[in-house]
Amino acid sequence: MEKLAIVDCGGQYTKVIDRKIREAGVYTDILPMGVPAEKLKGYGAMILSGGPASVWESGAPTYDPAIFDLGIPTLGICYGMQMLVDRFGGTVAPEVKTEYGQIEIDIDPSCPLFAGLSPKEKVLMSHGDAVSVIPAGFRTVATTGTVCAGVWNEEKKIVGVQFHPEVDPTVHGVEMLVNFVRGICGFQETYALEDRIETSLRAIREKVGDGKVVVLVSGGVDSAVTAALLLRALKPEQVYGIHIDHGMMRKNESDLICENLKKLGLTQMQRINAEDAFFHTPLVIDGEQYAPLSETCEPEKKRAIIGHMFFLVTEEAAKKLDLDFDTAFLGQGTLRPDLIESGNPDVSGYAKKIKTHHNDVGIIRALRDRGHVVETNWDWHKDEVRQVARMLGLDEEIASRQPFPGPGLGVRILCTDGGKTADPEKAAALAAYRQASDMPYAAALAPVQSVGVQGDHRSYRSLVILSGEGLTPDFDTLYTVAKGIPNELNFVNRVAYLLNRRDLGGTLTSVRSRICREEADLLREADSIVTSEIMRPMNGKCKIAQCFAVLLPASTDGRFSVAIRAVVTNDFMTASSAVPGVDFPSDALANIVRRLEEAALPLDLVLYDVTGKPPATVEWE
Ligand code: XMP
Numbered sequence: 290m291e292k293l294a295i296v297d298c299g300g301q302y303t304k305v306i307d308r309k310i311r312e313a314g315v316y317t318d319i320l321p322m323g324v325p326a327e328k329l330k331g332y333g334a335m336i337l338s339g340g341p342a343s344v345w346e347s348g349a350p351t352y353d354p355a356i357f358d359l360g361i362p363t364l365g366i367c368y369g370m371q372m373l374v375d376r377f378g379g380t381v382a383p384e385v386k387t388e389y390g391q392i393e394i395d396i397d398p399s400c401p402l403f404a405g406l407s408p409k410e411k412v413l414m415s416h417g418d419a420v421s422v423i424p425a426g427f428r429t430v431a432t433t434g435t436v437c438a439g440v441w442n443e444e445k446k447i448v449g450v451q452f453h454p455e456v457d458p459t460v461h462g463v464e465m466l467v468n469f470v471r472g473i474c475g476f477q478e479t480y481a482l483e484d485r486i487e488t489s490l491r492a493i494r495e496k497v498g499d500g501k502v503v504v505l506v507s508g509g510v511d512s513a514v515t516a517a518l519l520l521r522a523l524k525p526e527q528v529y530g531i532h533i534d535h536g537m538m539r540k541n542e543s544d545l546i547c548e549n550l551k552k553l554g555l556t557q558m559q560r561i562n563a564e565d566a567f568f569h570t571p572l573v574i575d576g577e578q579y580a581p582l583s584e585t586c587e588p589e590k591k592r593a594i595i596g597h598m599f600f601l602v603t604e605e606a607a608k609k610l611d612l613d614f615d616t617a618f619l620g621q622g623t624l625r626p627d628l629i630e631s632g633n634p635d636v637s638g639y640a641k642k643i644k645t646h647h648n649d650v651g652i653i654r655a656l657r658d659r660g661h662v663v664e665t666n667w668d669w670h671k672d673e674v675r676q677v678a679r680m681l682g683l684d685e686e687i688a689s690r691q692p693f694p695g696p697g698l699g700v701r702i703l704c705t706d707g708g709k710t711a712d713p714e715k716a717a718a719l720a721a722y723r724q725a726s727d728m729p730y731a732a733a734l735a736p737v738q739s740v741g742v743q744g745d746h747r748s749y750r751s752l753v754i755l756s757g758e759g760l761t762p763d764f765d766t767l768y769t770v771a772k773g774i775p776n777e778l779n780f781v782n783r784v785a786y787l788l789n790r791r792d793l794g795g796t797l798t799s800v801r802s803r804i805c806r807e808e809a810d811l812l813r814e815a816d817s818i819v820t821s822e823i824m825r826p827m828n829g830k831c832k833i834a835q836c837f838a839v840l841l842p843a844s845t846d847g848r849f850s851v852a853i854r855a856v857v858t859n860d861f862m863t864a865s866s867a868v869p870g871v872d873f874p875s876d877a878l879a880n881i882v883r884r885l886e887e888a889a890l891p892l893d894l895v896l897y898d899v900t901g902k903p904p905a906t907v908e909w910e
Contacts, residue, residue, distance in 0.1 A: 298372065748904070836855040
């Protein structure tokens with residue numbers, strides 16, 4: 290059989306490469322970067338993935354150099370290209386060019402990777418290093434300005450690209466991957482995707498046997514698919530559903546979830562109200578003492594507490610059912626990206642932690658190691674889970690439901706101690722950049738930070754607020770300006786635009802905030818207004834993959850502010866900020882500003898997040 294090896298250098302998108310190549314009908318295996326060349330014999334081609342390291346740093350992950358002597362067609366992506374350039378005698382250097390986001394590049398369509406494409410292509414870049422000298426025998430086949438973005442060695446059939454053809458923002462990425470497997474490797478379309486449902490059902494039966502499974506249902510499509518698969522694979526009396534309301538759910542969410550689950554046939558179903566336990570319990574996690582959630586600021590700590598509490602509450606509920614996880618199993622709707630972004634070593638040996646998903650905290654990893662976690666969606670991405678949901682006959686309301694993260698509003702209430710203004714040196718750098726780039730908007734550095742993903746690394750950096758035209762900016766210009774800022778200022782990873790007035794009208798100061806009922810209630814109200822406006826269909830269809838409000842502890846008057854986040858994406862590994870009038874109705878933002886004011890919520894600024902992923906993430910924490 291024709292097989293392609295994906296050598297995983299720790300990139301965030303390795304599994305996306307895997308899926309796209311399988312969709313092109315070619316069988317793939319993902320192998321760790323250190324794989325001996327011997328093990329690659331039998332593969333007709335290889336792809337080297339992206340990764341967070343730098344080839345020039347001491348301690349860069351090592352690989353068997355003999356993999357380049359196998360004589361098989363090779364595609365290096367991002368770090369993978371830098372690795373092969375370095376190996377064949379070229380040079381990779383930091384700060385030649387830093388690029389995050391969708392960028393237009395020039396390509397040479399005579400290179401077979403780009404056959405049939407036009408000389409300018411939109412691609413996704415996410416890198417800090419770049420190629421400064423290309424190796425002998427290679428020629429440059431793509432450029433961003435004067436910087437090399439692609440190399441090709443015809444004789445060896447080795448091609449490298451600095452951008453990511455595997456993700457959706459690379460508009461003709463699929464064509465490039467198909468060009469690689471057909472045109473360069475000469476592979477036929479021989480691999481038909483296995484019947485995923487049957488494979489998953491078999492795996493559940495093998496693992497659980499006559500045992501019992503407690504499935505944590507959040508109400509999203511992932512856990513609904515898990516519950517449905519468990520009910521199909523096992524007898525109904527083997528499956529127990531638990532829904533935990535941790536006080537950080539959206540408005541009316543828990544009621545809706547419980548109704549939907551009954552429809553699924555989940556008869557043994559419990560709803561637990563655990564707000565107090567989540568907000569006020571001090572914990573010891575991995576030997577470290579944690580203050581209660583209501584006293585915690587740091588995003589990763591908040592995530593750890595929420596993830597840990599989920600398990601403790603579930604364990605308690607299981608006990609009441611006479612179950613324990615020495616004998617019973619915990620069912621979760623964990624997806625592949627959750628594990629990649631959590632830096633789970635079972636999925637990717639080198640991937641950096643971007644954020645710990647609630648279903649991959651330490652206590653769950655320990656249970657997983659003991660073989661007591663059933664994760665039916667382990668190998669799937671979001672769009673695949675949605676397809677499976679439809680194949681299983683779940684309601685479209687569930688199949689197309691926008692995701693809601695396990696920690697819920699807990700990661701959308703940003704926390705600070707308050708009283709801070711922006712760092713003056715960084716604010717001056719922003720002002721200088723604004724002047725030098727002739728930016729048509731005022732730009733202010735906010736004294737808050739949020740999480741991003743840049744060059745396969747987690748970043749925790751500042752927010753810039755642009756203002757100038759209230760509700761009527763030219764969004765094309767705005768997005769171009771917003772993209773430039775994180776590329777040029779290495780302390781910024783997110784940009785938002787001020788909607789509810791033309792200028793800030795004061796100094797931005799951070800406000801003390803913690804997770805508590807009052808702030809959750811405020812966010813719930815704002816979120817319900819935001820969602821109801823932005824999720825309205827356009828021409829009968831809603832293009833928004835996810836939309837929500839974030840409570841921002843910074844303002845000019847001591848109150849909170851709110852940021853609107855709406856994104857378009859298929860797999861959530863990359864995403865773009867939704868464009869008003871294109872992705873959602875053009876009056877939505879004005880309606881939100883008006884309705885927030887009518888509701889008299891104590892909010893100062895109303896912002897629209899205009900950042901893609903990368904450099905930001907979808908959630909702010
Ligand atoms: P980010 O913010 O990482 O989000 O770009 C990608 C997708 O994952 C969701 N998300 C989570 N889902 N548990 C979940 O079940 C979590 O801890 C978690 N954190 C982020 C996020 O809402 C988006 O859909």
